[in-house]
Amino acid sequence: MSISFEVFAKESRRLLESQMTEYAKAVLCPAVLRDAMLYSLEAGGKRIRPLLLFATLHAFQKKREIGLAAASALEMIHTYSLIHDDLPCMDDDELRRGKPTNHKVFGEAMAVLAGDGLLTYAFQVLAENRHPEVTEAMNLRLVLELAKAAGPEGMVAGQVADMEAEGKQLTLSQLEYIHQNKTGRLLEFSVLAGAVLAGASLAQTEELMEFARNLGLAFQIRDDILDVEGNEEEIGKRVGSDVANEKSTYTTLFSMEEAKQILHETTERAKNAVRSLQLQDEYLLQICELVAKRTH
């Protein structure tokens, strides 16, 4: 009998956050750099990526502890991408999760460096993981997959494509390319890291990637819907910014009703992929629900 998803999620967040704080405090560097990195690491958020990693480990009846370094690295990469995205030369956002953005507090130069620092530190944390159940081969595989997911063949490519697309009418496949790379690849890595650390077979890993791809897509469609229908206070940022920036989204390419139907079908495909594996999949299925129905 497993603990409830709510307890699992809450414990996971606590475990992750205390580990990340420990990592950040251990960095030997000027205090202001540590403060700037910690400010954004501790700014909260859903911690959906670490949760996905832990839920994947749970599916294989593995403890969260073996994934703590990878989950921290993942959240560092996600955090760096938010800091750089918010910069004046990028999205120029003043609020993130209801708090002033990093550059508003520490200045632009420090925000660039805090982002660079978190990005690089993520690889340090992965490479120096000494958990007894984690092999060197696993660590190297995680470094490679994280770099691919986050770098110029993944998240950075998505970011560039997104920027290039501003003010243009996109086709569905162009929109999917952006989503797949900008947010999808890191969500996929969350599941892949769990699979690698749990010693999943190739066939299991492929099915889990099918789950992760559809979950990532669902995540982004829900994001597009929230940008229209969301509550500004709950989201912690301005609503309607996609429309203001003339971005193509699921709600501009489709009607709201169609977008919700696509979201439903995508979520079902994700669930079916994971169910077919007959693992201890309760938490993975509940994350699907969470993503499809989230209000922020």
Next chain:
Amino acid sequence: MSISFEVFAKESRRLLESQMTEYAKAVLCPAVLRDAMLYSLEAGGKRIRPLLLFATLHAFQKKREIGLAAASALEMIHTYSLIHDDLPCMDDDELRRGKPTNHKVFGEAMAVLAGDGLLTYAFQVLAENRHPEVTEAMNLRLVLELAKAAGPEGMVAGQVADMEAEGKQLTLSQLEYIHQNKTGRLLEFSVLAGAVLAGASLAQTEELMEFARNLGLAFQIRDDILDVEGNEEEIGKRVGSDVANEKSTYTTLFSMEEAKQILHETTERAKNAVRSLQLQDEYLLQICELVAKRTH
């Protein structure tokens, strides 16, 4: 009988540059991102870090090929740091090596992303190196050491300390902290990577690190001297910018004559460390000369 240092250096640069171009062209990403990364990778420069790595391999009678991935990764990290350093919110430089800086050509947002892309891609290149003489353990070690050297405990820390120091009178130890981290750590990694890939013993590696530390210091003292005495056209950037920015340097903390004396002593310490190992050290010694006497 080895080839002359000049031929070795020229061949090393050609080998490195063709490999880096190959890596960059292989990236599956929007064309503008690839162009922005390639623009700065191909902007030239002394390629002193890759040369150091190859010269260290040569000291152990190892071929350059086993260090090609690490040398490329190193130069990608160095290049990303230049792109971000040049940003308007950082040093706000318009010229680098005599060419317009990345953000002048591609815009600020793309320059941030090209830097992020190169930084992340460096780890991908290291992690997917499949040279038959390079083991997984070596690759993982290189990832860890590069992250430490480049990240918040290394280069990024030095960058922050340098920024914090602007307009302040520094002590020698504060100045050394900045140099050690901002430029020293990556130069040290160049030698360390060669030692790891050549299978150097712990004692050999320690002596090589003594060499690298002093070489890095010499490099920076020479930089400070060039900022006063250098030729603008040869350096490819404005001379006197340290004075203009009220930076503490070896030439403000010491007289020019003293700075040159310290440079001489530091270079000798570097040479003595490497000589004590009785390796095939000719190219390492010639790099010391190059660093101490360079005009750009």
